[in-house]
Each structure stands twice: as structure tokens, then as C-alpha cells.
Amino acid sequence: MQRTRKLTWFRWIARVATILCAVVVVVGAWVRLTDAGLGCPDWPGCYGHVHPAQLTGQVDSINAAFPDRPFDYRKALNEMVHRYIATTLGLLIIVLAALSVANRRDPVQPRVLPWILLATVVVQGLLGMWTVTLLLKPLIVTLHLLGGLTTLSMLWWLSLEPERREVKAAERKVRRLALVAMGFVVLQVALGGWTSTNYAAAACTDFPRCQETWWPRMDFADAFVLWRGLGIDYEGGVLDAPARVAIHYTHRLGAYVVTVLLVTLGIAALRRGQTVPTRLAAAGILAALMVQLLVGMNLIWQGWPLWLGTAHNAGAALVVLAMVALLRSLTPHSPSGPRRSKP
Numbered sequence: 001m002q003r004t005r006k007l008t009w010f011r012w013i014a015r016v017a018t019i020l021c022a023v024v025v026v027v028g029a030w031v032r033l034t035d036a037g038l039g040c041p042d043w044p045g046c047y048g049h050v051h052p053a054q055l056t057g058q059v060d061s062i063n064a065a066f067p068d069r070p071f072d073y074r075k076a077l078n079e080m081v082h083r084y085i086a087t088t089l090g091l092l093i094i095v096l097a098a099l100s101v102a103n104r105r106d107p108v109q110p111r112v113l114p115w116i117l118l119a120t121v122v123v124q125g126l127l128g129m130w131t132v133t134l135l136l137k138p139l140i141v142t143l144h145l146l147g148g149l150t151t152l153s154m155l156w157w158l159s160l161e162p163e164r165r166e167v168k169a170a171e172r173k174v175r176r177l178a179l180v181a182m183g184f185v186v187l188q189v190a191l192g193g194w195t196s197t198n199y200a201a202a203a204c205t206d207f208p209r210c211q212e213t214w215w216p217r218m219d220f221a222d223a224f225v226l227w228r229g230l231g232i233d234y235e236g237g238v239l240d241a242p243a244r245v246a247i248h249y250t251h252r253l254g255a256y257v258v259t260v261l262l263v264t265l266g267i268a269a270l271r272r273g274q275t276v277p278t279r280l281a282a283a284g285i286l287a288a289l290m291v292q293l294l295v296g297m298n299l300i301w302q303g304w305p306l307w308l309g310t311a312h313n314a315g316a317a318l319v320v321l322a323m324v325a326l327l328r329s330l331t332p333h334s335p336s337g338p339r340r341s342k343p
Contacts (some may be wrong), residue, residue: 006103014159017092021152027082029313037136038076043129052076093121136234139226142193153324163270163332170272175330181261182323188258191251199237200244207300217245262289281326288318
């Protein structure tokens with residue numbers, strides 16, 4: 001009974017941490033889109049202080065010390081709020097790792113994944129620091145985004161109860177398709193991060209065409225250079241227009257491929273899914289995809305308003321969560337060890 005109670009606490013803390021991680025992802029997008037990524041040019045503090053309010057009487061001295069990065073209270077506050085929430089999330093993940101040890105004798109208790117999660121969060125902290133110290137280098141910021149969604153995925157996986165059942169042959173095919181689709185979703189998220197961090201989101205101002213043509217002038221050679229050296233300030237972007245168009249258009253083409261895959265996956269899971277969680281996850285994938293497509297199109301048509309840009313990041317998180325839920329429903333737990341599924 002005691003072990004069951006501990007596992008219940010583990011699941012609930014994982015659910016709270018999942019919600020908090022989703023907030024971190026969305027607030028991180030808000031920080032990036034409000035150009036507040038360098039609102040605090042140092043780390044982990046802000047101009048050497050814990051809260052930007054402590055700096056309001058020291059603006060002249062701060063600006064003298066940081067002539068290239070003058071103090072902006074709103075940007076500094078946005079950045080620090082993101083750090084406060086991320087720190088709280090890190091503490092919850094430490095608690096989950098500790099609980100996995102305390103409840104290790106329960107055969108249903110996840111024991112390895114909580115520690116992988118903790119290691120991921122440590123790497124996330126380093127990426128957050130390098131985001132500031134390396135002046136918003138696109139590769140680092142994109143990896144930071146992927147790390148955030150990876151953390152969200154693992155927390156969501158841990159919070160979901162595994163089913164005790166055998167997976168049918170038809171469901172195994174759906175699971176293979178889901179794994180392929182998940183790979184493409186990850187690639188598309190990476191392209192989205194690369195688009196945002198290179199300030200290429202507004203490179204195409206019309207849809208479905210780009211710059212009033214189906215194949216605009218693009219510079220792919222310069223668009224996907226991952227490392228350009230140190231000491232470059234990437235705030236505002238450093239690429240010429242053709243390179244930004246190439247990034248934007250590649251992300252758009254990726255969206256078409258992912259849409260076809262997810263629609264196929266959603267329909268297959270609805271038709272072949274043997275349980276309610278599987279069918280609910282399939283419906284969630286289709287719903288999240290529709291929302292994401294509508295938000296993406298309206299971003300362009302409405303001239304990239306801030307709230308829609310933030311919603312686009314939230315939509316990506318919803319797609320990932322629905323995909324994880326589907327994979328979790330198709331990966332049941334067998335306390336006695338894995339058994340060969342019957343068709």
C-alpha cells in the first residue's frame with residue numbers, strides 16, 4: 001500500500017511538472033518573440049541581481065557597464081520570469097528522481113527515465129546559459145527549444161498510466177507509423193526553431209505562395225550554416241533576405257509533409273485503435289494539427305501578431321503531447337516481462 005501511495009504521488013507530481021513545463025515552453029517563446037532573450041546579459045542573475053526591480057535606481061551605472069546592452073526593465077522581467085519558472089520545474093524534476101529511488105521496489109515505478117529527465121534538465125540549464133553568453137546563437141537556441149519539448153515529452157510520458165494489455169498486430173503497425181511521424185515532427189519543430197531564431201518568420205508575407213510566387217529566390221547554402229563562430233550578436237538576425245526566405249519556405253514545405261503523415265496516422269489510429277486512450281490520442285493529434293495549421297496561416301495573413309506567434313509554439317507543444325499520448329497508449333506495461341503479442 002505504501003508503494004502504491006508513493007507511485008500516486010509520483011504521477012501527480014509528474015502531471016504538475018508537465019503543466020509547468022508547458023508554461024516554460026510558452027513563456028520561452030514569448031521571451032524570444034519579444035526580443036527579450038538578452039534582456040539580462042548575464043546568467044543566472046540579471047545584471048548581477050536576482051530581480052530587475054532591484055536595478056531601477058542604478059540604470060545609469062548599468063548602462064555605463066553594459067553600453068551595448070542598455071537596461072530595459074520589461075525585457076529583463078520577461079527573461080527573469082522565464083528563469084524563475086524553469087528553476088521551479090527543475091526542483092520538481094529532482095523530487096521525481098528522488099521518488100523513483102524511494103519507490104524502486106514497485107515494479108510499475110519508472111526508475112531510469114526520471115534520471116534521464118534530470119540529466120536533460122541539467123543540459124537545458126547549460127543551453128539556457130549559453131543562449132545568453134553566446135548572444136542568441138541560432139543553433140543553441142534551437143537546441144534549447146528541442147530540449148524543452150523533450151523534457152515536456154518525458155514528463156507527460158511519466159504522468160500517464162501504462163495499460164496492462166497485449167498490443168494487437170494492427171496496433172503495432174500504427175505504432176511503427178507513429179514512430180516515423182514523431183521523427184518528422186521533431187525535424188519540423190527544429191525547422192520552426194531555426195526559422196524563429198534566424199528571424200525568418202516574416203520572410204514570406206503571403207500564403208500559400210511566398211513573395212507572390214511558388215518558388216521565390218532562395219539561398220540554401222547560407223540558410224543552414226549551423227556554426228558561424230563566436231562573438232556574433234544574433235539579435236535581429238544576420239542573414240540576408242534570400243537565406244531567410246529559404247529557411248521559411250523549407251519550414252513551410254515540412255509542414256505539408258507532416259500534415260500528410262499526421263492525418264494518415266490519426267485516421268489509422270482511430271480505425272485500428274483497440275482502447276479509448278488510443279482513440280482519444282488520435283483525435284487529439286488531428287485536433288492539435290488543425291489548430292496549428294490555422295494558427296500558422298493566420299500568422300502570415302495577420303502580419304505576425306505576437307500572441308499568434310506564441311500560440312504557434314504552444315500548438316507545436318500540443319502536437320507533441322498528443323503524439324506522446326498515442327505512443328504511450330500503444331506501449332503497455334507488463335509486470336511479468338514482455339510477452340509476444342497475439343494478432
